[in-house]
Amino acid sequence: MKKLFAVIGDPIAHSMSPAMHNDLFQTYGVDAHYQPLHVKRDSLKEALIGLKAIGIAGFNVTVPHKETIIPLLDKLDPLAEAIGAVNTVVNEDGEFVGYNTDGSGYLQGLLTQWPTIKGKNILIIGAGGAARAIYFTLAQAGVKRLDICNRTIQKAEELINDCPFHVPSAAIGKEEAEINLSDYHLLIQTTPMGMAPNIDSLPLSLHKLQTDALVSDIIYNPLETKILREARNKGAKIQNGLDMFVYQGALAFEKWTGIFPNIERMKNIVLNQLGG
Structure with a gap:
């Protein structure tokens, strides 16, 4: 069954992550889809309940949720806990575990x-x-x-x-x-x-x-x-900021799939989205 991944934020329509990750899933033969999800500040708790209910495999977190998501997660990586912010979540045996790859x-x-x-x-x-x-x-x-x-x-x-x-x-x-x-x-x-x-x-x-x-x-x-x-x-x-963006995305992709992807390919995808 196709795995579902996402990025949550408010706003979210501008995100380059879906194009980047969906290309990587196709490139590496991973049966998965990455979806941008517009989640407002006051809807975060309900959104996480829904994401867990549908069995989402993992997701990225962007503004304004990187800090407020922490008490809603099941576990936290020590570095993410020290930083006080999460940008990547992995569903590990039904538990949402937060990481920071920024x-x-x-x-x-x-x-x-x-x-x-x-x-x-x-x-x-x-x-x-x-x-x-x-x-x-x-x-x-x-x-x-x-x-x-x-x-x-x-x-x-x-x-x-x-x-x-x-x-x-x-x-x-x-x-x-x-x-x-x-x-x-x-x-x-x-x-x-x-x-x-x-x-x-x-x-x-x-x-x-x-x-x-x-x-x-x-x-x-x-x-x-x-x-x-x-x-x-x-x-x-x-x-x-292109290098930071693609490397934090690559580290998230690796946590989800065990594959560290081709950085130059990721850069080219983002540059194409930006119009060259």
């Missing part, structure tokens, strides 16, 4: 552009769910320093204090980040600023950016945000 997906994608992050000073812009997953993952990876720039300093401080893995860190504001930007080898932009349709917004000035730095934006629509364009114009290396 941080590890980001790191795997980053390493394709940057062979090592050990001994590097890194600035994360933003302190939301994606920033949290990335921070927790990089904190274990041997970086020299890992600071967070956020509009609300307290939220960045809470993120740092919640992390069970120690790394030298500071929560800083936009002005301090701009003044000290030359201290960082890598900038990771995790806020919605620059995402379509608000493509002209910029989280901070890159006036003092090192020319040999890497600026990484987890947004992939547009493929080149304003911060990436400005970084490229200054001679810095840039990376958009």
Whole structure:
């Protein structure tokens, strides 16, 4: 019998995941279908009851449900529990088990552009769910320093204090980040600023950016945000969010099927969906 997989979120019509995963199921001969499901905030509990009732094999979780789904799951992977967010759920013998592949997906994608992050000073812009997953993952990876720039300093401080893995860190504001930007080898932009349709917004000035730095934006629509364009114009290396998106999806696919899929094929599917 065909297995059913899904992605739940609000909104969900924009998701690239169905095209990507359905192509993978066909490519690897897996008798399954992946369906986008529009689940509103106040309907999450009922939706999970329904998904369990129909025996769904697994599903992805996107905004705004990554944190609120946690108390509704049967089990939680330790890393997802530490991060406090879930983006992948596996039906394991009738129990919904939550995982987080965002941080590890980001790191795997980053390493394709940057062979090592050990001994590097890194600035994360933003302190939301994606920033949290990335921070927790990089904190274990041997970086020299890992600071967070956020509009609300307290939220960045809470993120740092919640992390069970120690790394030298500071929560800083936009002005301090701009003044000290030359201290960082890598900038990771995790806020919605620059995402379509608000493509002209910029989280901070890159006036003092090192020319040999890497600026990484987890947004992939547009493929080149304003911060990436400005970084490229200054001679810095840039990376958009496509690598993170496909690697977190690949890790989810592996949890569901035991198969780690072809990354380049996944990228091409997403690029075709974006119009090339």
